[in-house]
Amino acid sequence: MQLNGYKPKIVAFCCNWCSYAGADLAGSSRFTYPDNVKIIRVPCSCRVDPVFILRAFGGGADGVMICGCHPGDCHYTSGNYHTRRRMKLLFSMLDYLGIEKERMKLIWISASEGEKFASAATDFMNTVARLGENRRLGDLRCKSKTEQN
């Protein structure tokens, strides 16, 4: 999917128990979602350290989404409640530093919500595409020569 020839890079951290299975279901149910969403499987959304998110941006991502089980459904009982608090603070801090908070998203997707995964990924992709390239939290060395200019 492209917007004026620009194709953002999206990293999606997906919880093994819900969202990853949700993404899998999206595929097996033949719902399409943008091919520039790169999925990283994590044991729980709570495993996502703020460093991972920052490094994803540093490594060239234009948007990062974290997908976890719905509140109350965590495989480890309470992991997603912790994720919620952590991400709320992290996103608020990035916004404070002037970095567009629309580039980050926390979303709850269960294993049966393949369609929700596909539509959330598409929506997020469109939002990020409108924002354009991530320049505020990127490591220039990760960009190609033409992108740097």
Place this chain on the structure above:
Amino acid sequence: MQKQNGTELKNKAKQLLQNKTVDRVAGFCAGEFAYDPSPCVFYSAEEIEENMIYDCFCSPNFSKFLVKETKKPGRIAVFMKPCDTYSLNQLITEHKIDKDKIYIAGIGCDGMVDVFKLRNKTGSAILKASCDNGALTVKTPDGDMTFAFDEVLAERCLVCKSKKHVYYDELLCEPSFETDTGRFDKVEQIEKMSADARYEFFRSELSKCIRCNACRDACPACTCETCVFGESSSGAESRENANEFEEKLFHIIRAYHVAGRCTDCGECSRVCPQRIPLHLLNRKFILDINRFYGVYQAGETVGQIPPLTDKNESDPEV
């Protein structure tokens, strides 16, 4: 202007050693310059008599230093300002400090001098400095100068969070409950700026960082034995920042790792050789925690559950 003077502290320290309440006393001895007293440990009354000092430049927070000091045998006495006791309480909560090995004498505080501010104002070498009666008198090669205390007070002291000692074995001053609520004003002011202005502000501030790690080393909440900034796999190992991204990564993560445990003691900004207002990041986290999860002051009592360890089903969504 401190409420206890050097002589009172000396006598107290000697008394504690002589009646065997403690085996050693942590305090300050004169440093290379008039404005940089060095922390040191005294083992005898003679050493105390000879070397111990206390003035309005003795601002270091001794809490973190007690983490290592309490692993040694014997009991140590420490004089603490109100703000230091918050950090101490937080460390006791985290089981980093053994309460039985410390003896805390609470001392009153009216704020400490910001050496950078003072040096900017004097514009020349400071040969001698003395503070009394709400004024600071400085001897320089160009003659004597006097400053009102408010002019040279550290930022963290101008918006002092509390004058209340939350932990002590003995209080040498009158108990006080004064608190200030103005410490989030600057954060709120920045929040009102446009995203571009905020970005430019922090970019220019953080670009001054030389990655000396002083903020991490001085922070009483940073007590991990293996730090993420020492691990090469973290992508943020101990080295100079290679670019803007690494500056941001370091400072966001440094502040984030102490979120919920930061007592807002202001040591990070005090020790920064580049004068980066690091407390603005920490205060943002404190303010957000207060807004989202209820007012929380780290270190207020022993045994509190930090907000990032806690959870609630009714927490606001991101």
